[in-house]
Amino acid sequence: xxxxxxxxxxxxxxxxxxxxxxxxxxxxxxxxxxxxxxxxxxxxxxxxxxxxxxxxxxxxxxxxxxxxxxxxxxxxxxxxxxxxxxxxxxxxxxxxxxxxxxxxxxxxxxxxxxxxxxxxxxxxxxxxxxxxxxxxxxxxxxxxxxxxxxxxxxxxxxxxxxxxxxxxxxxxxxxxxxxxxxxxxxxxxxxxxxxxxxxxxxxxxxxxxxxxxxxxxxxxxxxxxxxxxxxxxxxxxxxxxxxxxxxxxxxxxxxxxxxxxxxxx
Numbered sequence: 147x148x149x150x151x152x153x154x155x156x157x158x159x160x161x162x163x164x165x166x167x168x169x170x171x172x173x174x175x176x177x178x179x180x181x182x183x184x185x186x187x188x189x190x191x192x193x194x195x196x197x198x199x200x201x202x203x204x205x206x207x208x209x210x211x212x213x214x215x216x217x218x219x220x221x222x223x224x225x226x227x228x229x230x231x232x233x234x235x236x237x238x239x240x241x242x243x244x245x246x247x248x249x250x251x252x253x254x255x256x257x258x259x260x261x262x263x264x265x266x267x268x269x270x271x272x273x274x275x276x277x278x279x280x281x282x283x284x285x286x287x288x289x290x291x292x293x294x295x296x297x298x299x300x301x302x303x304x305x306x307x308x309x310x311x312x313x314x315x316x317x318x319x320x321x322x323x324x325x326x327x328x329x330x331x332x333x334x335x336x337x338x339x340x341x342x343x344x345x346x347x348x349x350x351x352x353x354x355x356x357x358x359x360x361x362x363x364x365x366x367x368x369x370x371x372x373x374x375x376x377x378x379x380x381x382x383x384x385x386x387x388x389x390x391x392x393x394x395x396x397x398x399x400x401x402x403x404x405x406x407x408x409x410x411x
Contacts, residue, residue: 147377148161148162148174148316148318148378149161149162151173155179155212157179157189157213158189158389159174159176159213159216159217160176160318160379161174162314162316162377163377164275164315164316164375164376164377165273165316167314168275168276168277168278168410169278169410170275171217171407172273172282172316172405172406172407172408173216173406174273174316174319174403174405175189175191175213175405176189176390176403177190177389177403178389180208180212181209181212182209185199185401186201186205186401188209189401189403190205191210191213191402191403192404193401194267194398194400194402197398197399210224210404214261217406219408223243223259223260223261224260224261225238225242225243225246225253225260225261225263226242226243226246226263226265227246227250227251227253227264228246228248228249229249229264230251231269231288231291231294232290232296233251233252233299234250234299235252235283235299235300236248236250236252236254237254237255238260251285251286251291252296252299252303253283254281254282254300254303254304255281255409256280256281256307257409258408258409258410258411260408261406262282262406262408263284263406263407265286265402266286266318266320266402266403266404266405267383267392268320268326268384268393269286269287269288269358270287270288270291270292270358270359271285271318271319271320271405272286272300272315272317272318272362272405273285273315273316273405274300274301274315274316275314275315275407276304276307277313277314278308278410279410280409281308281409282408283300289326289335289336292336292339292362293336313375314371315366315371316376316378317359317377317378319379319389320358320359320383321358321383321384322357322359323356323357323358323359324355324385325384325394326357326358326384327355328354328356329353330352330353333348333354339361340364343360345360345361345364359378363376363378
């Protein structure tokens with residue numbers, strides 16, 4: 147299970163014992179410990195798309211610096227993507243940066259230095275690392291990303307970088323099943339992919355609920371990651387409003403958490 151951490155400055159994040167053992171500095175952020183005002187209070191790491199209400203990018207940058215400092219990654223270059231709810235993986239030697247327009251939902255880093263990151267506000271962040279920490283990945287997956295196989299694609303790229311080294315994984319906080327109501331089209335997609343694995347719960351013939359976290363766990367298992375090499379959590383971004391932003395709960399006017407990871411030096 148993920149472990150809750152608090153810095154001396156009261157900044158809060160979650161970390162994975164498995165990733166820590168691999169030597170990969172990392173964090174699943176919360177909304178606690180930053181400088182942003184309402185409705186983005188306070189550790190906001192990204193703005194909502196298509197919304198007139200926006201946080202100041204100087205504050206977002208300061209929040210990233212606070213988080214990076216708390217987890218021992220101060221002054222490391224931060225890599226981000228234009229996330230598109232797909233399965234495209236971008237390698238760290240590509241042209242990606244704070245202002246990147248590179249499109250994708252996973253970043254692979256196979257050398258020490260850069261920080262791979264993804265942003266979320268109900269979707270699931272997944273962090274991956276080789277057991278020796280020499281290569282890492284950050285993955286963003288909502289229901290579209292799960293259906294597209296985003297985690298499987300990132301695992302394939304990570305293993306290609308280090309073919310002989312086993313992988314460990316951590317599934318971060320995301321929207322829980324009880325809060326994730328979807329339509330029949332989405333439910334049918336998950337039923338086709340996961341069959342009888344209890345990933346969906348139909349309310350009636352038109353709607354029901356999806357367990358995004360379990361679906362990703364099953365995808366990791368199906369891709370060859372052993373159960374004891376996967377850390378997870380019971381935290382729900384929708385339910386646990388004191389710790390997390392939620393696009394669905396806050397009707398789009400909300401901040402973003404981030405998952406960060408860097409390869410071992």
